[in-house]
Amino acid sequence: MELWLAARHPEVEITAIDNAPYVENVNRVAAELSLTNIEFRHIDLRELTLNAFDIVCSHAVIYCIPDEFLLGYFETLVKHTRTRGSIFVTSAANISPMLKLRMLLPKNKQSSWKQTGWMRDWQHVKKFLPDNAEIIERWEAEHYNQVPLGARLPLLRKVFGKISENIFPLSNSKFVIHMKRK
Numbered sequence: 422m423e424l425w426l427a428a429r430h431p432e433v434e435i436t437a438i439d440n441a442p443y444v445e446n447v448n449r450v451a452a453e454l455s456l457t458n459i460e461f462r463h464i465d466l467r468e469l470t471l472n473a474f475d476i477v478c479s480h481a482v483i484y485c486i487p488d489e490f491l492l493g494y495f496e497t498l499v500k501h502t503r504t505r506g507s508i509f510v511t512s513a514a515n516i517s518p519m520l521k522l523r524m525l526l527p528k529n530k531q532s533s534w535k536q537t538g539w540m541r542d543w544q545h546v547k548k549f550l551p552d553n554a555e556i557i558e559r560w561e562a563e564h565y566n567q568v569p570l571g572a573r574l575p576l577l578r579k580v581f582g583k584i585s586e587n588i589f590p591l592s593n594s595k596f597v598i599h600m601k602r603k
Contacts, residue, residue: 424459428454435459439464441463447461479510483546492549499554509598543559543596559596
């Protein structure tokens with residue numbers, strides 16, 4: 422998503438933060454694409470000491486943060502957003518239908534397989550939002566029903582999407598929040 426934004430908005434400076442080990446590879450891809458307005462950094466958000474940003478986007482991250490750290494996570498996002506800056510948070514987790522099926526099998530019914538936020542809904546998450554953030558807008562996202570052949574076979578996408586949604590529904594937990602720092 423960040424590379425797509427950098428390519429379409431060359432006038433904007435983008436700092437992409439992740440604690441995954443592949444960050445240097447993505448920086449090489451950005452260089453190969455001649456994208457000079459983006460830098461990927463390998464940083465644990467809890468140790469973030471960067472300046473404040475005009476816009477902060479958190480895409481598909483909160484689903485893997487346990488409740489006891491969720492308020493701190495939101496406070497960190499707000500802390501690194503300039504006053505009246507925008508914060509966008511999505512709750513969606515792109516779980517494939519096959520992963521959902523595997524999670525239902527008895528050998529996989531371990532708590533380590535099921536991350537805390539996959540079933541969170543808006544009512545649950547909003548109680549963790551900090552006082553210095555104002556909610557501007559919230560909207561529901563579409564159900565993630567991506568199947569590799571789905572792009573070429575709409576009927577297959579529809580069938581697998583419906584099965585996926587019924588096996589392990591995410592539709593009640595996918596939302597986007599637009600907030601402003603007060």
